[in-house]
Amino acid sequence: MAKTPKIPDPTIERLALYSRPLEALIESGSPLILSEKLAELCGVSPAQVRKDLAYFGEFGVRGVGYDVRTLLKEIKHILGTDRQWALCIVGMGNLGSALVENENFRKRGYIFSAAFDSDPEKIGKEMPCGLTIEPVNRIKELVRDFHIRIGVITTPPLVAQQVANLLIDAGIRAILNFAPIRVRTTDRCTVENVDFSVKLENLAYHLGTL
Amino acid sequence: MAKTPKIPDPTIERLALYSRPLEALIESGSPLILSEKLAELCGVSPAQVRKDLAYFGEFGVRGVGYDVRTLLKEIKHILGTDRQWALCIVGMGNLGSALVENENFRKRGYIFSAAFDSDPEKIGKEMPCGLTIEPVNRIKELVRDFHIRIGVITTPPLVAQQVANLLIDAGIRAILNFAPIRVRTTDRCTVENVDFSVKLENLAYHLGTL
DNA sequence: CCTTACATGTGTATAAGTTCACAAGGCACC
């Protein structure tokens, strides 16, 4: 692993951000990108781009810019996106189903390897993507067998904590939680919460009483 | 509107966060909450909670704590969640359909008033929630008629910018964008981008090469 | 009515992150 003196957390978030336009640039064939251009595409300052990248090495050429292909490869390596990650997901309702069908995750190396639900009606059903919905009591077994390290929670909020506990108990080390509740974990397990309503409330605030 | 000397942006985001446990506390009947307890529920420091709230007034009672009901009401007022907001959404695929069916938004005062798509197969279809999918060329008309101020984008990334332009042109002042691309706006319109892959990449980074 | 206890509200200190400004270094052209 690259040596990490003390990387600001926002930097990591931005690295992921930078990779999007870079992917598009490769498609379009441009071999070179300047910090200024990349900054504009991502809505940050050029200095920010350079500083973020400099934490991890010298990826550019002074007076010239960054080689798009190399840069993307480096970023992907830093983020771990050059590997594949097995995911599991719990709660195959509307949102869960939308997620497993989405191509973007697979493209970036995130593979849904198991899907769980507690509803007897749903268990055993095969989804368009080919996965079969499994009962929650098989979490431990399948997490082990498929070497799953990341879990996604798309259950109702009331059971989200309980599900998180199951996942942690099964050896999951990172959780992406979509239920609008903060799930608690041990320090062996990282959590990212995604709460759309929070985003909306942000927007509403900025709109003011207008 | 409450006078706002200069509120840190993270504060706004946390206010929305605080409201979740408060809603639960009202259900469970607890009339009082301490900054320390609320902080724990939200994973922040007690001082942070107090400072955030103090930006907007004195909502607590020294030596006692905060009245849950009052506090929630104040937060909702600050965020604008005590009003109702009409939303429209463009791109009624898997994700879009999941969003309009979700109850949480309605509960918080966000009402999907119009849904748009460009697919002739989908236009005219009625969804379980009762909305009928409209063609994109009716955006301007319906945004005006329903006084819609917030737009949600759930189209493929390639057309997201184009859709954003349509929305802005129709008078939309705030956009919640789910397509994994940064959409550009005028300063008349705020944008919040939600990118799940960024969150996953964050998690993957923290897992390291493990 | 005064004293005690206690949690809030807040000025100040600390930390974190961003921008600035320029030195360092590579490329191309002469």
Place this chain on the structure above:
DNA sequence: GGTGCCTTGTGAACTTATACACATGTAAGG
């Protein structure tokens, strides 16, 4: 091979945000 141009990489200044520590105000109880 030297010269000028251009963009990166980076230490320092600045800005923003968080944590600390205590003064402030309230309620309850004697």
